[in-house]
Amino acid sequence: MPKGALHMLAAVLWLSQTADSLAVSVKPQAVQDLQYGEVLFHFYQQDYFNAITRLMVAQEQDRLPHHRDEAELLLGGMQLSYGLLDEARDRFSRLLDEDSDARVRNRAWYYLARLAYQRGEQHTALDAIARVKKPGDRTVAAETALLDANIHMQLGQNAEAASLLEKARAPKEMQEYLQINRGIALLRAGKLKEGRRILDKVGRTHTENEELLALRDRANLGLGYELIRAGDAAAARQYLNRVRVQSPFVHAALLGAGWADAETGDYRKALGPWLSLLRLGDYEPAVQEAHLAVPYAFSRLGDVRRATYYYERAIDYFDDESRQLQQAIDAVRGDVLLRMLGQVDTTISGGWLNDNAVLKEIPAGRYLVEVLAGDAFQETLKDYRDLGYLQNLLQQSRSNIELYHDMVDTRRQAYEQRAPGIRKRLQENRVGALEQRWRRYQSLVEKQRAHGDPLALANGKELKELERLDSIDARLAKAPHDARLDRLRERARWLRGILYWQVQDDFKARLWNTEKQLRETRTLLDRAGERRRRLTQALESARTGFDGYDERIETVRKRIDSLIPRIAAARSAASENIRRLALKELELRKQRLASYRSQARYALARSYDQLSQQHGEKP
Amino acid sequence: MNSLIRVLVIAFSFLPVLVLAETDGAPRGANEEVQKLKKEALELNRDLFLLEEELLFPSNTQISVFVSMDVGKFFQLDSVKLKIDGKEVADYLYTRRELDALARGGVQRLYIGNVRTGEHELVAFFIGKGPHGRDYKRGATTTVKKGLGPKYVELKIVDHTSDFQPEFEVREW
Numbered sequence: 001m002p003k004g005a006l007h008m009l010a011a012v013l014w015l016s017q018t019a020d021s022l023a024v025s026v027k028p029q030a031v032q033d034l035q036y037g038e039v040l041f042h043f044y045q046q047d048y049f050n051a052i053t054r055l056m057v058a059q060e061q062d063r064l065p066h067h068r069d070e071a072e073l074l075l076g077g078m079q080l081s082y083g084l085l086d087e088a089r090d091r092f093s094r095l096l097d098e099d100s101d102a103r104v105r106n107r108a109w110y111y112l113a114r115l116a117y118q119r120g121e122q123h124t125a126l127d128a129i130a131r132v133k134k135p136g137d138r139t140v141a142a143e144t145a146l147l148d149a150n151i152h153m154q155l156g157q158n159a160e161a162a163s164l165l166e167k168a169r170a171p172k173e174m175q176e177y178l179q180i181n182r183g184i185a186l187l188r189a190g191k192l193k194e195g196r197r198i199l200d201k202v203g204r205t206h207t208e209n210e211e212l213l214a215l216r217d218r219a220n221l222g223l224g225y226e227l228i229r230a231g232d233a234a235a236a237r238q239y240l241n242r243v244r245v246q247s248p249f250v251h252a253a254l255l256g257a258g259w260a261d262a263e264t265g266d267y268r269k270a271l272g273p274w275l276s277l278l279r280l281g282d283y284e285p286a287v288q289e290a291h292l293a294v295p296y297a298f299s300r301l302g303d304v305r306r307a308t309y310y311y312e313r314a315i316d317y318f319d320d321e322s323r324q325l326q327q328a329i330d331a332v333r334g335d336v337l338l339r340m341l342g343q344v345d346t347t348i349s350g351g352w353l354n355d356n357a358v359l360k361e362i363p364a365g366r367y368l369v370e371v372l373a374g375d376a377f378q379e380t381l382k383d384y385r386d387l388g389y390l391q392n393l394l395q396q397s398r399s400n401i402e403l404y405h406d407m408v409d410t411r412r413q414a415y416e417q418r419a420p421g422i423r424k425r426l427q428e429n430r431v432g433a434l435e436q437r438w439r440r441y442q443s444l445v446e447k448q449r450a451h452g453d454p455l456a457l458a459n460g461k462e463l464k465e466l467e468r469l470d471s472i473d474a475r476l477a478k479a480p481h482d483a484r485l486d487r488l489r490e491r492a493r494w495l496r497g498i499l500y501w502q503v504q505d506d507f508k509a510r511l512w513n514t515e516k517q518l519r520e521t522r523t524l525l526d527r528a529g530e531r532r533r534r535l536t537q538a539l540e541s542a543r544t545g546f547d548g549y550d551e552r553i554e555t556v557r558k559r560i561d562s563l564i565p566r567i568a569a570a571r572s573a574a575s576e577n578i579r580r581l582a583l584k585e586l587e588l589r590k591q592r593l594a595s596y597r598s599q600a601r602y603a604l605a606r607s608y609d610q611l612s613q614q615h616g617e618k619p
Numbered sequence: 620m621n622s623l624i625r626v627l628v629i630a631f632s633f634l635p636v637l638v639l640a641e642t643d644g645a646p647r648g649a650n651e652e653v654q655k656l657k658k659e660a661l662e663l664n665r666d667l668f669l670l671e672e673e674l675l676f677p678s679n680t681q682i683s684v685f686v687s688m689d690v691g692k693f694f695q696l697d698s699v700k701l702k703i704d705g706k707e708v709a710d711y712l713y714t715r716r717e718l719d720a721l722a723r724g725g726v727q728r729l730y731i732g733n734v735r736t737g738e739h740e741l742v743a744f745f746i747g748k749g750p751h752g753r754d755y756k757r758g759a760t761t762t763v764k765k766g767l768g769p770k771y772v773e774l775k776i777v778d779h780t781s782d783f784q785p786e787f788e789v790r791e792w
Contacts, residue, residue, distance in 0.1 A: 044723050045716045053661060386657065387656070404674060574653070
């Protein structure tokens with residue numbers, strides 16, 4: 001057995017790693033592009049659909065200049081998590097072909113190995129992981145070693161897997177994962193003592209990490225069963241006792257604990273955990289087996305009456321369970337399963353596991369809930385849920401299509417209203433008039449620079465004063481000569497001289513200043529010209545732009561319309577697949593119950609014989 | 620060990636493997652079709668996203684406000700309120716998953732909207748638990764200048780180790 005259970009254990013250990021290991025790989029980067037951080041925000045919530053969408057949008061808008069390579073790796077990793085295995089493989093292969101740096105190539109090989117591992121193509125996986133160069137980063141090194149070891153374990157090369165994990169470097173928080181896997185690899189390699197030593201040591205370190213505690217429970221359970229198989233029942237009991245009461249493996253641990261006691265011949269002690277299982281009154285396989293184990297223990301203890309009682313009780317229990325199983329089978333053949341699946345929340349992307357509480361509300365569905373929670377269903381259920389999310393999203397997008405058209409129409413109307421006014425103002429060409437004025441001033445300044453008349457650069461106040469002086473001079477020219485008027489003429493000439501001197505003295509500065517202002521005006525005029533050009537262009541292209549939007553919206557609408565029925569069909573196929581798997585699983589359980597019942601029936605007949613022999617009467 | 624017990628051990632032990640093996644029973648073609656549909660839906664969603672952004676938030680008026688966090692040791696964020704030019708545009712209550720994503724380096728786009736070119740006052744209130752688990756509310760005000768391209772503003776919660784207080788930085792991108 002334990003080989004089989006450990007096989008599953010190793011797989012589960014790995015599965016529990018995968019999502020986090022990718023997250024760990026991208027964690028240490030400082031975000032240099034906001035949009036990359038936005039992608040991470042969705043990615044860390046395992047909302048892969050929105051994370052991938054945002055990453056693709058950011059790439060399209062060229063908003064990830066600092067994270068180009070990481071973005072490609074992250075995209076491939078998310079595609080892997082979202083079930084787009086072919087896309088992910090193509091992306092990683094492209095990263096290998098391109099002129100990427102060694103770190104990116106390393107990660108690409110790692111993901112290609114993981115992809116092949118997930119697909120069960122272990123030799124391809126082994127070839128890819130062999131190409132990963134020894135990573136410098138301890139986290140990446142640990143992830144690589146874990147994957148490498150898991151591939152080897154899948155190929156039955158357990159000793160090699162253990163050796164890989166022994167040599168691997170790992171950060172503190174990942175060491176226990178490696179050690180648990182190493183212990184399992186050693187157990188599978190038949191090195192029971194060494195594997196046990198490692199798992200024993202791991203089990204003693206203190207942790208409050210729930211995930212690690214669950215892994216330990218699994219490891220202790222696996223080790224316990226392995227030890228029973230190896231004939232060391234006393235040691236097995238010790239490890240089975242370590243499985244926590246609140247652990248989901250407690251049923252299997254109790255059953256195993258009873259076996260370990262039975263193995264040592266202590267059936268009275270074995271009754272402790274087995275009767276506890278009966279009190280749990282559950283429908284777990286372990287509880288079902290306990291219904292056989294308890295009377296068997298009593299018969300071994302020579303207590304035929306109690307054995308008879310518990311065999312009768314077991315038969316009633318199996319009959320009752322069989323009826324419920326049949327109800328579940330009938331329900332699956334009807335529409336209960338579909339109704340149950342209909343309760344799955346598809347309004348958010350990701351987080352399927354959060355839906356279990358809703359599923360449990362279905363009456364007569366306890367078997368279905370348990371069956372659906374099994375590993376075999378998870379991928380199909382995930383597809384079913386993802387398709388439901390896409391259905392919702394597309395329906396919503398479809399209803400927005402008219403809104404998009406309305407928005408374009410609103411813009412078109414606004415354009416039709418405003419465009420004539422704008423066109424008229426453009427035709428007035430104010431920029432052109434300003435341009436002419438600027439050229440006039442430019443030519444004036446050039447003349448001044450060549451052979452300047454300083455008064456040409458006089459300011460408004462000075463020009464007014466000059467005009468007044470001209471007017472005074474004109475009036476004085478007509479006036480007769482006398483001493484008083486001559487003094488006035490002299491004063492006017494003096495004032496003109498002062499004014500002229502003031503302007504001439506300041507001429508260079510004024511010329512420089514005027515040239516500066518002209519240059520500044522040039523820049524403003526250039527900008528205005530550019531705006532005019534753009535506005536004219538926008539005005540002309542707006543009409544085409546609206547038509548372009550209409551075309552884009554229509555293309556999108558057609559794509560939505562084509563996808564909706566295909567998604568509905570795929571979802572229906574997924575639900576049919578779930579139904580088929582569920583029926584198969586339920587039938588299997590029913591057969592198992594029938595087998596248990598016939599064993600109980602046979603044992604009961606023997607008990608009756610023993611009782612009649614004891615009392616000389618027939619039952 | 621007694622033969623019955625041995626049978627039980629074997630029967631029980633291989634059960635999970637049998638269940639696991641069922642995974643391979645799913646039709647291969649179905650999964651390929653699902654992959655194809657997911658790929659097409661993602662590409663469609665990207666195009667819708669781009670179209671919507673162009674129509675609703677053209678770059679000459681677009682403003683986006685992001686929230687990020689470095690360590691978050693001295694401040695446990697509950698919600699953020701955002702006002703632009705005196706008008707409340709966002710009031711966001713965080714879930715545990717979102718806070719975890721922020722703490723790991725994710726950046727949340729809190730708001731996307733439209734403003735005219737020019738200066739705008741942006742006020743953010745961070746509400747949560749401060750040092751020693753006390754209720755904590757702090758505001759950060761800044762004036763941002765909107766130009767022709769899209770405007771990105773980051774509100775960052777950082778731990779100020781010198782006085783064990785959270786700091787709220789505003790960065791324009």
